[in-house]
Amino acid sequence: MYVTLQQAQQAIEAAQSKAAEIGVPMNIAIVDSGANLMAFVRIDGAWLGSADIAMRKARTSRYFDMPSGELGKLSQPGGSLYNIEHSNGGIITFPGGIPIKDAQGEIIGAIGVSGSTVENDNLVAQAGVDAL
Amino acid sequence: MYVTLQQAQQAIEAAQSKAAEIGVPMNIAIVDSGANLMAFVRIDGAWLGSADIAMRKARTSRYFDMPSGELGKLSQPGGSLYNIEHSNGGIITFPGGIPIKDAQGEIIGAIGVSGSTVENDNLVAQAGVDAL
Amino acid sequence: MYVTLQQAQQAIEAAQSKAAEIGVPMNIAIVDSGANLMAFVRIDGAWLGSADIAMRKARTSRYFDMPSGELGKLSQPGGSLYNIEHSNGGIITFPGGIPIKDAQGEIIGAIGVSGSTVENDNLVAQAGVDAL
Amino acid sequence: MYVTLQQAQQAIEAAQSKAAEIGVPMNIAIVDSGANLMAFVRIDGAWLGSADIAMRKARTSRYFDMPSGELGKLSQPGGSLYNIEHSNGGIITFPGGIPIKDAQGEIIGAIGVSGSTVENDNLVAQAGVDAL
Helix, strand or coil: CCCCHHHHHHHHHHHHHHHHHHCCCCEEEEEECCCCEEEEEECCCCCCHHHHHHHHHHHHHHHHCCCHHHHHHHCCCCCCCCCHHHCCCCCCCCCCEEEEECCCCCEEEEEEEECCCHHHHHHHHHHHHHCC | CCCCHHHHHHHHHHHHHHHHHHCCCCEEEEEECCCCEEEEEECCCCCCHHHHHHHHHHHHHHHHCCCHHHHHHHCCCCCCCCCHHHHHHCCCCCCCEEEEECCCCCEEEEEEEECCCHHHHHHHHHHHHHCC | CCCCHHHHHHHHHHHHHHHHHHCCCCEEEEEECCCCEEEEEECCCCCCHHHHHHHHHHHHHHHHCCCHHHHHHHCCCCCCCCCHHHCCCCCCCCCCEEEEECCCCCEEEEEEEECCCHHHHHHHHHHHHHCC | CCCCHHHHHHHHHHHHHHHHHHCCCCEEEEEECCCCEEEEEECCCCCCHHHHHHHHHHHHHHHCCCCHHHHHHHCCCCCCCCCHHHHHHCCCCCCCEEEEECCCCCEEEEEEEECCCHHHHHHHHHHHHHCC
16 A cells, blocks of 8 residues: 555666656655655756655645646646645646556555656656556 | 534534535535634545645635635736735635634634535535535 | 544544543544544634644654654653654654554554643543544 | 765665664665755655654754764753754754765765664664765
8 A cells, every 4th residue: 555665766766767768867756655755866967956846746646646737737827726836835736746556556656756847757757657 | 703613523524425425535624713723534535635725725714704716716817816825824715615604694614625626625615514 | 554534533532532521622633644634623622722733743653653752751851862843844742642553553543632731631642542 | 076876875775784684664865965855765664754854864964064963962951052953944963864975085965864763873874874
C-alpha cells in the first residue's frame, strides 16, 4: 500500500535516464501514499527552485489522485477550482506530477518532476512511473 | 450564537448521507461563529488534499458570511476582489462552503465540503445546512 | 493499514465519554498512518487553542511512533532532542498523543487530545485507543 | 565547490549501509554548499517525522559550517545562542548533521541523518561523510 524505497529509487533511476536522454537536468521527488517524501534527487545543474516544485507536484498528485496538470485545467480564471493553489500550504497544478499505482491499480504514491518545460517534466515523470 | 457540537455532528451526518447517496467520498468540516474548527470527518477514500480545502471553505464562508463560491465571482482577474485568496493564510473561493444560521437567521458557523466537483461539494454542504 | 473513519469515530466517542466522565471539555483528533487528519471534534466549551494542539499531538505521535509525551522527556534543556519542537512545522511533545495500532500491532494512526491537564489529556486519549 | 549528485548518492549509500549494519531505519538528506536539497532517502519503516529533521540537520550544518550538535551546546537556556532554533524557519541543533568537505577542506555541502538516538544518527551521518 506504500511505495517502497526500492521502488522509489527504481522510478527515480528511470526518470534520471530519461532526463539524460533528453539532455535536461531535473529535480525528481517521490512521495508515498500518505503524501510524505520518500526519495529525492537533484541532477547536477538543475534549477534550485525546481526542487520545491518537484516535491509539491508529487504531493499534489497524491492529494488529488490525478496528474498535477489535470488540476491546472480547472484552476484557471473562470474555472471551477480557480486558485486551488492556495490550499495545502501551496500546491502546483501544472504538469509533471503523476500518481504511482501498484499492480492492482491502487495508488501507492506519486512522482513529481521539475526542471524544464512542463512537457519535458511530464515526459520524465511518466518514464519514472513506467519503470514500476 | 455558536454552533454546538451536537449541531455540528447533525450537519456532518446529513452531509455524509448525501455523500453516500451520490456515491462520492467527501471531507466535511464545521467551524463555529469564531471561524474555529468544531468538527471534521474524512470519509474513507476521500482525497487527502480535500481535507485542507474543506476546512478553508468553511472558514472562508464564516470570514465573509456568504457561500464561498460568491467570493469567487469577485476574485477573478479584473474583479473587485482579485486574488483575495492570498488573505487569511489562504482562502478558498469556489463553491462548497456555506454559512450556518440559527432559527433567528443569525450566523452561528459554517460548513465546508470538498472531494468531488464543486457542484457535488455544494450539494453535500447544503444537505448539512438543511439538517439544522 | 489505515485507520478507517468508523474506527476513528469509535475512538472519538470513547474519548468523549471519558471526557464527560471527568467533566472536562476536550479537543480530540485522529490522524491516519500517513499523519493526515481523519476526524476531529471540539466538545462545547473546550479551549479554542487546544484544537490545534490536539491535531499536532496526533501527528507527532505518528511522526515518531510513540506517545507525544515520550518525546518531551528528551527535548528538555540539556536533553538529546532539545528543541525538536521546531521540526515539522511545529510539533507538541507533552502528553496527550498516542499511536493507534491494529490487532497485529502495526501502527495505523494516532489520537491527540487537548483541553485540560496533560494527565487528563492522556487519560482521555488512552480511552480512545482502548476502544479499538 | 558544490557536492555533485554522484557524491551525494555515494554518501547516502554509505550511510544506508551503516544504518543497515546497526539495524535502524533512517532518513538521510544531503544539501549542497548553497544549503539547497540535493538528495534524500527515507529507508522503509523510518519515522515519518524524521524526514523533516534530517533535512533541517543538513541545512543547519551548512548554515553554520559545523556539526549540528555543536550549535546545541550553545543554544541551551543561559547559553550564548539561546533558542537559535527559531531562526531560518526552524533549525535543529542536536547531533546528526555534519558538513561535507572536498579534498582541499572546503565545505561543499552537508549531510543530515535522523531516525534513532542522536548517537546513532551521528554515526550514520559520519559514515556518509567518510565515504567521500
